[in-house]
Amino acid sequence: MGNKLVAYFSASGVTGNVAKTLAEAAGADLYEIKPEVPYTKVDLNWQDKKARSTIEMNDKSYRPAIADKDADIKKYDVVFVGFPVWWYVAPTIINTFLESYDFSGKTIVLFATSGGSGFGKTEENLKNSVSTSTVIKEGKVFSGKQTKADLAAWVNSLGI
Ligand SMILES: Cc1cc2nc3c(=O)[nH]c(=O)nc-3n(C[C@H](O)[C@H](O)[C@H](O)COP(=O)(O)O)c2cc1C
Numbered sequence: 567m568g569n570k571l572v573a574y575f576s577a578s579g580v581t582g583n584v585a586k587t588l589a590e591a592a593g594a595d596l597y598e599i600k601p602e603v604p605y606t607k608v609d610l611n612w613q614d615k616k617a618r619s620t621i622e623m624n625d626k627s628y629r630p631a632i633a634d635k636d637a638d639i640k641k642y643d644v645v646f647v648g649f650p651v652w653w654y655v656a657p658t659i660i661n662t663f664l665e666s667y668d669f670s671g672k673t674i675v676l677f678a679t680s681g682g683s684g685f686g687k688t689e690e691n692l693k694n695s696v697s698t699s700t701v702i703k704e705g706k707v708f709s710g711k712q713t714k715a716d717l718a719a720w721v722n723s724l725g726i
Pocket residue numbers: 575576577578579580581582610611612619620649650651652653654655679680681682683684710
């Protein structure tokens with residue numbers, strides 16, 4: 567078992583709570599992927615065609631800027647990457663994060679929270695943001711109500 571990091575983006579806190587508990591359960595370090603410009607409530611209104619999140623997610627090549635590049639990725643063998651499902655996939659800030667570091671030879675385990683959707687085409691959308699020697703595992707979409715024991719059992723089941 568190598569060093570593990572839990573890196574997460576969370577716009578309204580649900581994924582952040584899962585990430586914190588997961589880091590405890592997995593004995594992993596924790597890193598928050600922060601947007602350079604935080605998303606406001608208005609930005610997150612998916613019912614508004616003109617909301618920032620709607621406009622951004624309509625263009626999968628758009629890369630929202632991240633606030634820092636301080637994650638010490640070199641130190642880790644396994645990186646859990648967490649996010650809320652937006653429009654059936656990962657928010658494109660996750661592409662920004664993956665493209666900001668070298669994940670060669672590392673294993674990335676995806677986790678997410680959502681209102682019910684699964685990962686959809688997330689893996690396909692993220693694959694091109696890492697090198698071919700990076701393993702991306704589609705982990706699990708959580709409701710947000712998992713206990714530390716639930717998450718520990720999940721980590722064990724991954725065999726990493
Ligand atoms: C812009 C936007 C798009 C969303 N799209 C979906 C979706 O396609 N499917 C779904 O089940 N939930 C969707 N949700 C709900 C979030 O995935 C869910 O509330 C998540 O737990 C929020 O996590 P957070 O608090 O870490 O940001 C969306 C939320 C937002 C703000």
